[in-house]
Amino acid sequence: MHNKKSLATIFIFILLSCWVMYISLSADTRKLNNEVVAEAKMEEISEFDEVHYFRSTAKKPDFELTSQSLEIINQNLMKFIEPQGVLFQADRSLKYSAKRGNMNQKKQFLTLSGDVSLKDKLSDYKSEKLTYDGQKKLMHASGGINSEIIDEKTRDIIKISSEYMSSDLNSEIAVFTGDVKGQIQRRRRYEGGVKFQSELMAFNSPKSQISLDNYVEIRRNNYYLTAGRAEIFLENFNKKLKYYTLYDDVKLEERINLPSGKSQLRRAFAEKLEARQREGKVILTGAPRVEQGKDIIKGYQITLKENVELVEVDDAKSSFSIKRKKDD
Template structure:
């Protein structure tokens, strides 16, 4: 065998070895991409469809259910999770009248079948306008939850009163037209007549029933209706009863009243207080006691009227504070 033939055989062998090695490496990389869960997940997550000015309709039992419109939508093809920008929508679920909503961003998640709205979120129905930083809409449930700078503005059809409620979080049930607000709850009811005082209120928790036209207050309750300020542990406001002779509000448990008068401060204590707005009077029961002008007035039932020094007492006994002479 010549020297040239030896060199030629060696080169041929090296080339064969290189081809076999490269083939094995390529085959290993391919199998790694297919079998490594992390790489497989990363590859699948890149599979998405991008839509501009998209409109999505969803029917349930051949009836309108959800409508969504967005400036930009990115749909994950592996699970249908969708990220959207500048979204507007309408839900026909649960309520007789639709609920409109909008937000800067929205995220639909298949797990939980929910739509998450963030940034400048607004929900509007036939009676209220509700805003929050973040809202989650559960499609399979009659529930919407939200948090962050919660503000509800509404109108009470029967009385034309306007209502505002602020809180840190809320839950809304469109089918039942009930909203629950929690954490640093504050609100006010504005009367259509400018000459009539409104009603301010605070509580740890508040439930607002649109159908029942009632507000329920729980924990650290405070009502402010000049010239009265009243605190208690529980309370109710009956929104339709301002102009009739029924209770406009009722407070229970450790009721404490303060009234600023020309002649000084009047204080009252009881277990229950009923307020009849049309007559401008407060009815105290449950060991009621009133302190004014150096007197302590007790009885089974005590009635206080706005802008009046007179206190009406049933079965009363009064303790007078007498200044003795020199």
């Protein structure tokens, strides 16, 4: 009798175990089937050749694309070859082209690679890779970047090459990093321009201001300048205000043409240099020192004028200027 009860208990235990295993396996099977179905849905692909694709939202143009080939995955992710098109934003239209790219329509995220070009009415960016987040209005680019930006207030043309670039279209600030080289061309060509070089550059469009940082070099007319950082205020070119300012270990070199027809090298050193373009002068402060021929000039503040041998010294123990009668 005892054995029968034991066998019955064992039998019931086995049945319960089998039932639990069955339920578990059934759940796993349903889960697997669901995953297979989901995977099948993820691989839903539509393919097109020689495409002209246009999309609008709320009766407003949103996205336009012409490409050699187009894949649309799950009616969202678009992959294209040789794309050319337009991204329509609330305040601007961005024209783009590349060798290949993709677009996540839900996230409004565009990725382009190979001979990339992205431009609007005030800027033109070229690079090897570029991403644009349409929701956040953020742009990132890398590889052989060549950019051309028009300052909306002054109409100055700013040409920049760098390794990386980030741009916030909301704040209208673009940042360039890695072996940055650039040039500012005035609207009136006879006014000349400025060449610059640094490791980092930021262009603030609303302020019409360029900021340079780390190993800064600037060439303007006859001046060759180096410093730790610098600022250029594009709107102040024709005003009695600072056009550009350099900070931290500032050095200036200038070749002065003398009346005799010879030239003389002038070097200047300071912690800060402020250039007033309209007045044609630079003001040196922060332990300034000028080496001109055999003369060494020191003072609290020193003012130089381009290609003029005269040196003005203010707030020194004795204020003086040097003007040679004979050339060295």
